[in-house]
Amino acid sequence: MEELTANLAASFNVSNIPNNTAAPHPRLTNYKVKTSTLDQDERRRKQLEQQKRKRFDSVNHARRLADDDWKDYISDEDELDGEEMDTSKPKQKRKKPKRYYKNQLMLSEWLVEVPTDFQQEWITVLCPVGKRTLVVSARGNTSAYARNGFKVNQFPSLLPGGNRRQGRKSSEYTLLDCIYSEASRTFYILDVMCWRGVPIYDSETEFRFYWMQTKLDEVPEIASSSNINPYKFVPLPYYTCDKTSLEKMMAEPLPFEVSLDGLLFYHKRTHYTLGSTPLVGWLQAWMLPDILGVTVPQSYIDNKPPNARLLPPSPMEVKTQHNKTKKRTDDNEMEVKTDDNTEQIIEDDKEGTSQME
Numbered sequence: 001m002e003e004l005t006a007n008l009a010a011s012f013n014v015s016n017i018p019n020n021t022a023a024p025h026p027r028l029t030n031y032k033v034k035t036s037t038l039d040q041d042e043r044r045r046k047q048l049e050q051q052k053r054k055r056f057d058s059v060n061h062a063r064r065l066a067d068d069d070w071k072d073y074i075s076d077e078d079e080l081d082g083e084e085m086d087t088s089k090p091k092q093k094r095k096k097p098k099r100y101y102k103n104q105l106m107l108s109e110w111l112v113e114v115p116t117d118f119q120q121e122w123i124t125v126l127c128p129v130g131k132r133t134l135v136v137s138a139r140g141n142t143s144a145y146a147r148n149g150f151k152v153n154q155f156p157s158l159l160p161g162g163n164r165r166q167g168r169k170s171s172e173y174t175l176l177d178c179i180y181s182e183a184s185r186t187f188y189i190l191d192v193m194c195w196r197g198v199p200i201y202d203s204e205t206e207f208r209f210y211w212m213q214t215k216l217d218e219v220p221e222i223a224s225s226s227n228i229n230p231y232k233f234v235p236l237p238y239y240t241c242d243k244t245s246l247e248k249m250m251a252e253p254l255p256f257e258v259s260l261d262g263l264l265f266y267h268k269r270t271h272y273t274l275g276s277t278p279l280v281g282w283l284q285a286w287m288l289p290d291i292l293g294v295t296v297p298q299s300y301i302d303n304k305p306p307n308a309r310l311l312p313p314s315p316m317e318v319k320t321q322h323n324k325t326k327k328r329t330d331d332n333e334m335e336v337k338t339d340d341n342t343e344q345i346i347e348d349d350k351e352g353t354s355q356m357e
Contacts, residue, residue: 017276018043019109025287026112027310040113043278044267051271058201062194066138066161066173070100102149104134105177106191106273111265111281111291118292121268122241123205126254128188129261130181137162138173144180144187158222158229160196165228171197176233177272184257185225186232189216190264193272201272208272209238241265243294250285250296260285260300 019026019040064070115122133152134145137159144153156163161172177191192212193201200208213235216222222233234256239249254260262284270279283291285300290310 017109018278019112020276021108021110021282025110025310027290028308040109040278041115044115047273047277047279048267048269051273056201056271058194058199061201062173062175062197062199065101065104065134065136065175066194068100099149101134101136101145101151102147103275104145104149105132105147106280107276108264108280108282109276109278111283114292115267119240119242122265123209123238123268124241124246124249125190125236125238125264125266126249126256127190127236127261127264128179128181128254128256128258129183130179130188130258133178133180133187135159135176135178135187136173140164140166144178155230156228157231157233158219159233163228173197175199178233179236179261181256181258184232185230186234186257188256189233189235191272204269204271205266206268238266243292246288246292246294247296250288250294250300263288 132147134147136143136145137157138161140156140161140163142155142157142159142162143151144155146152159174159176160166161169161174166172173194174196175192175194176187176189177193178187178189180187189212192208192215193199195211195215200211203211216233216235222229225232237255239245262282265281265283267279270277273279285296286304286308287310288294288296289301
């Protein structure tokens with residue numbers, strides 16, 4: 001009966017989000033993927049192309065979050081309500097309060113398919129055990145919001161706009177993506193979306209991480225607790241994704257006081273995208289040997305759930321990955337040949353012109 005219950009729980013489709021981290025990893029032996037979706041690598045490519053064309057009004061969006069001013073803002077829930085509304089009945093005011101701070105974080109998928117450019121174009125962050133939190137500091141207060149949009153805390157901080165001693169300038173506000181640890185009373189900073197009124201949603205990951213570290217270095221007191229800064233704010237370091245760096249990272253002491261929850265993998269070129277994205281992957285430490293071929297200390301393997309085993313890629317997946325790699329190589333060679341031919345044509349034109357003269 002226990003085995004049947006476990007299988008039913010594992011096969012339950014919690015949402016239509018591909019590779020949702022709220023469900024078991026798709027390669028677990030007791031979990032079967034029920035939905036047919038585009039492969040993860042193809043969705044990554046499409047999203048990178050889409051973000052080049054898509055324009056996101058990050059200035060007004062950041063201002064709404066800072067001021068809690070949602071006038072004239074239409075959320076996805078509003079659009080759904082409008083579609084389902086019966087126009088034959090008089091309009092009534094909805095009493096249900098809006099949770100505009102819901103779905104304001106960039107969330108990951110399970111890393112199922114290892115990207116072909118993994119070592120060159122991806123970086124990783126070790127994540128402590130804690131609760132994912134949106135931190136908004138503005139008009140002399142700092143507020144923390146859970147993923148579901150509820151405000152869970154309000155306090156002063158040394159973030160720009162985060163305490164009354166700094167004044168209540170409307171231009172001083174900051175938005176951070178954090179993991180809050182109750183055990184250490186620390187907000188571990190994953191990412192920054194806005195600092196001192198300058199939004200960087202449309203910046204690439206590498207720049208956002210560099211900007212975050214640079215700006216936090218300007219306020220070193222923020223890493224310590226005090227009356228005006230009761231919670232510590234500590235940036236999480238990031239690492240390259242080559243095998244040597246990953247194994248060294250896993251063998252070293254953790255950069256935080258609490259236990260390791262897992263690893264986030266970010267594509268270097270992705271913008272800060274609201275909601276789940278294939279350009280951010282998630283793995284637990286014990287999965288690294290099976291998914292990435294990376295050796296980890298035995299202590300992480302010992303934390304593996306009982307009877308948990310990741311299936312290797314199917315022959316079809318291996319063949320598909322091989323074809324992608326081959327196509328990438330052929331495309332690169334074609335570009336080189338095209339460049340060489342172009343140069344030769346230019347040289348021939350030059351020689352023909354000189355002979356005519």
